[in-house]
Amino acid sequence: MEHLRIFLAGDSSVTSRPLSMAPMTGWGQVLQVFVQDAEVVNAARAGASSRSFAERGRLDWILENIAPGDLLLVSFGLIDMKPGDGRFTVPFGDYQWYLRKYVLGARERGAHPVLVTSHERRVFDDHGNIRRPLGLYPAAMRELAAAMSVPLVDLNEWSVNWWRQAGAEGTKQLFLYMEPGENPNYPEGIADNTHLRGHGAVECARFVAGELSLRGVLAPHYFRNLDAAVPETAIEFLDDDVFERLTKSRVAGRPVPDAMSGALL
Incomplete structure (x- = not known):
């Protein structure tokens, strides 16, 4: 059996985080917890849009290294x-145009693209109702997935339902909310409505893996722990220099990292 790899292209909600930013965690950082007999290569980059990720050579790096299957x-x-x-895109315009580049690039190399809508930000109105600041981007991705017959994992819709059930206070346990002095990486405290901490990232990764299994994107033997409790202590953070x-190194023209590096970043 050939060695299967799952490449991740995405933004700060997906990327792995260094030890100095713990417990901020991207869902791609913990996807390997739910995958076996395959290597997760997390090439997602904080601050990247579909446009900037492609224009700065990160999509090219993936396409240089991705293999059939x-x-x-x-x-x-x-x-x-x-x-x-140079990051902004219009949902039903150049956003879809750039997403098409990812899909076609993967298919041209015999690989299988999957589109994953972004989880929603934590934004509630004064009455405790969840807002949807991502607007039309998830809808634009859904439309493109249908038009190009690409598997879609609708993390956005799933996350909205979860945030709504957890409420304005409960979601603070999922996002990076900390009091001053609670964590040495954030000595003054932090109230971050975009980035997840361990539990939130783990459950998002579990949902993504579960959808890949449910939709038959990969055979069932590639998945593990889908119903198991995963403690935050299981999350690995790289040393900052690594x-x-x-x-x-995740730009075009650079060599493929070793298996350990690829699985963690």
Whole structure:
């Protein structure tokens, strides 16, 4: 059996985090917990949009290294909505155009693309109702997935339902909310409505893996722990210098990292 790899292209909601940013965790950082007999290569980059990830050579790096039978999971939207710095895209315009590049690039190399809508931000109104600041980006991805017959994992819709059930206070246990002095990495405390901590990232990764299994994207033997409790202590963080080196290497023209590096970043 050939060695299967699952490449991840995405933004800060997907990327792995260094030890200095713990417990901030991307769901791609813990996807390996739910996968076996396959290597997760997390090439997602904080601050990336579908446009900037492609234009700065990170998609090319994936396409240089991906092989027939591999998967490419693509998840953008949180940064695409931000103006400036060459990152903004229009949902039913260049956002779909860039997503098409990922899909066609994977297919041209015999790999299998999967589109994953971004989890929603934690935004509630004064009455405790969940807001949906991602707007039309998830809908645009759904439309493209249907038009191109690409498997879709609708993490956005699933997360909205979870955030709604947890409520304004309960979701603080899922996102990076900390009091001053609670964690040395955030001595002044933090109230982050975009980035997840361990439990939130684990459950998002579990949902993604579960959908890949349910939809038959990969055979059942590739998955594990789908119904098991996963403690936050199981989450691995790279040393900052290793993280920095691997992050900088994930551009076109660089060699494939070793298996351990690929699985963790």
